[in-house]
Amino acid sequence: MKAQELKIYxxxxxxxxxxxxxxxxxxxxxxxRRWTHIHAPDARTTAVSAPRWQGRRRELRIFLSNPxxxxxxxxxxxxxxxxxxxxxxxxxDPLEMVARPFLWPGQNPAYPLGTDSMGRDVLAGxxxxxxxxxxxxxxxxxxxxxxxxTVGALAGYxxxxxxxxxxxxxxxxxxxxxxxxxxxxxxxxxxxxxxVTVAIALVSWPTVARLTRxxxxxxxxxxxVLAARSLGFGHARIIFREILPNALPPLIVTSxxxxxxAILMESALSFMGLGDPNRVSWGSMIGAGRDVIRTAWxxxxxxxxxxVFTVLSxxxxxxxLNDALxxxxxxxxx
Amino acid sequence: MSAYMRIGRTLRRxxxxxxxxxxxxxxxxxxxxxxxxxxxxxxxxxxAGSATVETMAALRERFGLDNPIFVQLxxxxxxxxxxxxxxxxRYGMPxxxxxxxxxxxxxxxxxxxxxxxxxxxxILGSLMATFAGRLPDRLISIVSLLFYSxxxxxxxxxxxxxxxxxxxxxxxxxxxxxxSRLTGLPALLDRARYMVLPAISLxxFYLAIYARLTRxxxxxxxSQDFVRTARAKGVSPLMLTTRHVLRNALIPITxxxxxxxxxxxxxxxxxxTVYSWPGLGRxxxxxVMARDFSVLLGILLLSxxxxxxxxxxxxxxxxxxxxxxxxxx
Numbered sequence: 001m002k003a004q005e006l007k008i009y010x011x012x013x014x015x016x017x018x019x020x021x022x023x024x025x026x027x028x029x030x031x032x033r034r035w036t037h038i039h040a041p042d043a044r045t046t047a048v049s050a051p052r053w054q055g056r057r058r059e060l061r062i063f064l065s066n067p068x069x070x071x072x073x074x075x076x077x078x079x080x081x082x083x084x085x086x087x088x089x090x091x092x093d094p095l096e097m098v099a100r101p102f103l104w105p106g107q108n109p110a111y112p113l114g115t116d117s118m119g120r121d122v123l124a125g126x127x128x129x130x131x132x133x134x135x136x137x138x139x140x141x142x143x144x145x146x147x148x149x150t151v152g153a154l155a156g157y158x159x160x161x162x163x164x165x166x167x168x169x170x171x172x173x174x175x176x177x178x179x180x181x182x183x184x185x186x187x188x189x190x191x192x193x194x195x196v197t198v199a200i201a202l203v204s205w206p207t208v209a210r211l212t213r214x215x216x217x218x219x220x221x222x223x224x225v226l227a228a229r230s231l232g233f234g235h236a237r238i239i240f241r242e243i244l245p246n247a248l249p250p251l252i253v254t255s256x257x258x259x260x261x262a263i264l265m266e267s268a269l270s271f272m273g274l275g276d277p278n279r280v281s282w283g284s285m286i287g288a289g290r291d292v293i294r295t296a297w298x299x300x301x302x303x304x305x306x307x308v309f310t311v312l313s314x315x316x317x318x319x320x321l322n323d324a325l326x327x328x329x330x331x332x333x334x
Numbered sequence: 335m336s337a338y339m340r341i342g343r344t345l346r347r348x349x350x351x352x353x354x355x356x357x358x359x360x361x362x363x364x365x366x367x368x369x370x371x372x373x374x375x376x377x378x379x380x381x382a383g384s385a386t387v388e389t390m391a392a393l394r395e396r397f398g399l400d401n402p403i404f405v406q407l408x409x410x411x412x413x414x415x416x417x418x419x420x421x422x423x424r425y426g427m428p429x430x431x432x433x434x435x436x437x438x439x440x441x442x443x444x445x446x447x448x449x450x451x452x453x454x455x456x457i458l459g460s461l462m463a464t465f466a467g468r469l470p471d472r473l474i475s476i477v478s479l480l481f482y483s484x485x486x487x488x489x490x491x492x493x494x495x496x497x498x499x500x501x502x503x504x505x506x507x508x509x510x511x512x513x514s515r516l517t518g519l520p521a522l523l524d525r526a527r528y529m530v531l532p533a534i535s536l537x538x539f540y541l542a543i544y545a546r547l548t549r550x551x552x553x554x555x556x557s558q559d560f561v562r563t564a565r566a567k568g569v570s571p572l573m574l575t576t577r578h579v580l581r582n583a584l585i586p587i588t589x590x591x592x593x594x595x596x597x598x599x600x601x602x603x604x605x606x607t608v609y610s611w612p613g614l615g616r617x618x619x620x621x622v623m624a625r626d627f628s629v630l631l632g633i634l635l636l637s638x639x640x641x642x643x644x645x646x647x648x649x650x651x652x653x654x655x656x657x658x659x660x661x662x663x
Contacts, residue, residue: 183618315483
């Protein structure tokens, strides 16, 4: 309560941003539509006029002083490490039968997490699955970011007819329920790791495009962009060197949440049997364990926990980034 | 400006925006259908078991598949204008009928999940905002972040494990007891029992979003001058929270709820697979397994239409709730 009262008189954005940790990351799909008319304008304007970007060291310090974010980084680092270790610890095919089926975790020290109904090592599957989940998550996010930033930058920078058309395109993709579209795309293109990645990117770029467009529309009116224009810089240089670096903070926050949701989508797809049949993935392990849930529930529970920890760590990092970079106090992003 | 005028204006604006979007989706759908391996003639030939090249050509001619692609597109649009989504060889019935059969199941599930998510999310979010920065806030925010990170299908399986396999309290799948002759209230209760687990699995993710959103919106509203004025006038804290703060915080939440409709439809696809709930999602899954693309695309088209309708409904609701929306556009 105290902090909220102070908020109005605070003259730096950082002081009270620390009081409101998790907020905008979840809300990011359509940032320009939220709270358009329910905040006190004066308080916000003073908040914005405070010096915003004096180098990134300040943001890094805020990020690193956040215990949740550090925990997230530690968990994610462990998962990445495990994924990198998978080919060394378990060089064979994780889909190969190695022992008696239905060994419970701890029953045989050689297979610490037990074996599944086909005698495959669960730990080997989880480690190899980490590779798939992280690769698909990161690759799909990069692709989606690339496409989204391009479309959003063009729409926001040029405006006019280009903007109208691209916004319509974004709207078409955002209207179709993304998971249904994802299922249709993967079913038509035949599931492989590549098609799954591209399909996830195809359903996730509109969010980025919207965000980038809103950022660009705000930033292109700034004096330094006008200055760059009057110096005769070309469109490409203004877009990439002047505007894009300043539009990055909210995109960085979004990207960590995007990796998390890409991992969730990949696991749901492979759970439904729409994953790459030749690669082991957490979702497909859950899908296989589902049939024997009454007798061997650990086969469903363990890969699921792996997903939960990975996604949780990414979300914690996203929250930490959001607090540090806090894109939500900007007045001109409409 | 009266409420009716505002609503009328919003309705007109929505219609103008929605029509081109819908057309775009239809065209995209058509090209996806063309990309799918095998056309209707292939499917029918496969169903028949044998077909000569001549029969295939005859079939293609009969279905107009030998026409130029733009003629085919025009035919497709014409069919859609007559609410015909094509024919499913696997089920032996028109796609539109098939979807019509399954739609109520999905809608019931979604409405139940959305209502639960909003109600519980609002309560948790208000609690978090009231105790901002203190222990309850921290605990609930950790729990909500956890809910946000759990895949719906996995929590569904875990709930089945706990409540059906271990405890035996709730059924593990289906939408009602098979062969029961219950009517009236007992039948309703029976169905409700089957709906509890799927609705919870679907709701958890959104519950987390609404809790966090409510917290943020309430903190935002709380810092405004009219709340200070109300407090200075001596409005009781409970009144202040419910009448002044929560009411204003509801607007961003209704916006988000409308936008989540599509996402929830997608979530329902997976959750219905887990619980063998007879809805659109389960139908989509079966269509994927049978590579029945006309059904899949029909579902995509119809669910997009549902999203447009849901968004329009939210716009209307907001135009009614808030005089400032709709008046200035």
